[in-house]
Amino acid sequence: MAPCMADYRVIARPNCSLSPRGRVAVVALIASFSLLVAIGFSLIGAWLVLPFAGLELLALAYAFYHIHCHAEDYESITIAGDHLAVEKRDYKNVSQIVFNRYWARVTLRELPGGEQCLLLRSHGKEVEFGRRFMDNQQRIALARQLKQRVGVVT
Amino acid sequence: MSYTTTAHHDAHEDHPSGIMRWLTTTNHKDIGTMYLIFALIMFMVGGSMIMLVRAELFQPGMQLVQPEFFNQLIGVHALIMIFMALMPAATGFANWMLPLQIGAPDMALPRLNNWGFWLLPPAAILLTLPYILALFGIGDGAIATGWTFYAPLSVQGGIGVDFAIFAVHLLGISSVMGSINVIVTIFNMRAPGMTLMKMPMFAWGWLITAFLLIATIPVLAGAVTMLLTDRHFGTHFFDAAGGGDPIMFQHLFWFFGHPEVYILLLPVWGFMPQILQTFARKPMYGYKVQVYSLWAIGALSVVVWAHHFFTVGMPVPALLYFMYSTMAISIPLAVLFYCWIATIWRGSMSFETPMLFAVGWIILFGIGGLTGLVLADVAADAQYHHTYFVVAHFHYTLFAGGIMGIMAGVYYWLPKMTGHMYNEKLGKLHFWLTAISFNLTFIPQFFLGLAGMPRRIPDYALQFSEFNMISSIAAFVLGAAQLLFVYNIISCARGGKKATDQVWEGAQGLEWTLPSPPPYHSFTEQPVVK
Structure with a gap:
């Protein structure tokens, strides 16, 4: 990369x-x-x-x-300065949500099957990350890393 | 900090539980398990049918069943064993093992995968439903033409033919879906570093199988559809009186039917060298030459079809062409045999159940191949055609070469799949009972064929009594031995000694780096193949 x-x-x-x-x-x-x-x-x-x-x-x-x-689909999280940007590409659709790094919250929510769903939220906006390309263990590990880097931890 | 994580798209993270897990699953291991269970059930159903046939053939004269019902049992037995036991078993292994072996998190098209499996049970129902309907006075039972559907007999047959045509269509769609999935998965989802010539042999076997299925299934689908229109819509594709050609059906059918033999065998030829190298504790001999041989056999398999009906009447140049091209297949096949034997030659061998089946498989499949050479000879085939010699030959290729190979694969991978070791003593007993009773069933049939006993008849001349009696008794033992197989699988799935991740000392490949059983999603980090 x-x-x-x-x-x-x-x-x-x-x-x-x-x-x-x-x-x-x-x-x-x-x-x-x-x-x-x-x-x-x-x-x-x-x-x-x-x-x-x-x-x-x-x-x-x-x-x-x-x-x-x-083939070119991706999901990305970029932390730069005060911003935390979540970007997703699904075929031709690219969407981006930008949070304030210090207000963003990282949450793991357990789904009925026992898998964890990784959510980032702030100011009434919520976005799920890692559903398409990551497995459960990867999401848990990523959540742990993100919690060390964003402002508010739950 | 910056890093990239790579995995493949799979939107099936939150899987439901209970029955809905199995109905809606898109997980390759769940689907692989369903394929294998379905194959095992249908193997027992198809086997039960042939037990009835062997009971009828135990002595001359009509004892137990009507001739029409006998014909139905023969045809449905073959269709079940080919399309619903052997093929789903190979597809089950593909689903389970291909992603693990090439380092992919799942198959490329998981929903297609689910759909491909769930077409099989309706096909099984369609094929066998006419038996039930006949009990209520509807129709005259299942298809009674043999698995080959030859026109004009199939044009004149009862509703069983229609049911079988639609069953074959469903099975064909399922096979094509599976093939597309295998092709896309192997080409597009190999782990970084896993070049085509580093792929496990099983992946090569299945890739060529998928190519063959894509090339030949439309021919079968077209043939049975033309048969359907001849039966119900006034066409005359296969009706000589209407300007059609019944022999064209044989060409169409066997253009599919002969590659089908390799479709059934290539996956086994793929994983068998892996089993041999595991238990010989030696690297596989001649990887590249095995890959080239598989391709050569795959290519030749689509240009030799007419050897199945030499006696129908063909020009001499056509007979010579099909004879020599058929015999040419023995060259790459001999190369494969050489490689398999060289792999275990002077190896530090141990004979656990998978290895017993593998070594038995080499010998018995070898007999199947050699007797095939006899049938490839036009002059000899004139005598052996449509006799029990042919029946014995193709059971040596498809039971010994196919099903016993699958059994080797089941014992090899069962500890990986279930996380438990199977009962080794029971496994070995299953092997010896199977190998001995199989030979005692089919060696007499070679002699019966040489003596001129025709196949697909419920009654026979007195001179064939003794060999038929031996064959039937051995067949009952063979059938009963498979109950041990079923018991061993069930008890292994329910518990037993914990299997290690490596399972077998000499096992090599990515699947053995994962825990036994592997987690629901296989690779938490993408493996890199060096």
Whole structure:
């Protein structure tokens, strides 16, 4: 990660071991063979193979498209000076909430399944962090770290 | 301070409990467990059906069942064992172990994963419901064409064929969903440092399996849909009188059906070298050449389909092509056998239950492969086609090569999954009973086939009596032995000696770095593979 001027920064994001070009290449490779088979059978009269192959490849392509759309998603907390900013990216939507560092409160709330939900709040605003990309232990550890860095601790 | 934490998207943190946990779960371990339990249940259901068949075949003449019901038992047994026992078992392992082995927190598409599993129980109901309906006078029972659905017999069949067609569609959709998930997971969610050529062999086996499924399932789906339209909508795809071609159905079916054999076996070929290296306490021999061989077999498997119907009447050049291409598969397969044997050669071997099954698997699957070479010979196949020789051959490949391989995997990973050690004595007893009774069931069937006894008949000539009697008695022992397997799994899941994280002294791989059982979410810190 590139160095930044923040006092503290944590970014949670998915791990993607396949590049965008790689995604296209995998789909193209599978689609070319599958279509070759389906078109071949269509030419000898078994044309009903083709729509099934098409549907299947659409599903495959959509799966990779879904991964592609969310590959750059992230959730971040940046503490710089008096500010604590929580930023979230979900596909094209980027949202940011800025709290005053010394008024922000860090809370862990237990969910019915026993998992912990990490919440940051201040002045009537509340935002959840770490639900998508972090597991329970990671959220608990992060809460511990955040409580040492923000003003009011609960 | 600045740091980055990486994990993958999974919005299934707050999981419900009770029955809703299992209905709505998107956790790969929960879904893997459901696949494995489903496979075990259906294995017992399919096995029970064949016990009835062997009881009928215990002596010549009609003893217990009507011929129509006998035909239904044969076909549904095969469909259940292939689509609802072996395939879900392999998918269960994939769900459980792939994320652990490649260092991913879960499968890439968890909701798709849940949906893929929950299509299976309705498919099982569809396939077996006609038996129940027949008791109430509705229809004439389940599909009676054998698992191959050959037209025109299947065009003329009862409602069981329709039920089976829709069951196959559901199973196909489930398989495609699973395959898409496996492909996306393996390509996109490997831990940093885990390049493709560092992946565990099981991941390679499953990746090629997924490719094969994607390539062939639409062909099966198209074939059975054309069958459905022939039956109900006036088309003549497979009706010679209407300008169609019944042999085209065989081409379509086996274009799917032959790769299906490798779809069932490739996952086993993936994890078996891992078991062998664990209990030989030696590194796997020839990792790269094994990967290339798996690819070669996968590629060849889609160009050899017509050897299943040499006797239907084909031009001589086609016969020669399919014969030689089929025999060519034995080359990469021989390479695999060489690597498996070289892995355990002069190893510091110990024979816990998984290793017993693995060594037994090499020998018995070897017999399956060699007898396949006999059937690949066009001239010899003219005699052996549609005899019990074929039945014995494919049981050596699919029971010994497939199911016994799965059993090795179950014993290997059960302590990791449950956190408890299974009963070793019971496991070994299960192996010996299975191996001996399996051979006593199917070696006589080789001889029956050589003597000319046709398959899929409820009655037979007196000359085949003794071998059938031996085969039936051994089959009953084989069936009863599986109760030990079920008991051992249940008792292991309920308790027993605590398993260590490593479980086996020689075990290697990321899954063994996690606690036994692994936590609900596997990796608290993303592992880095060096």
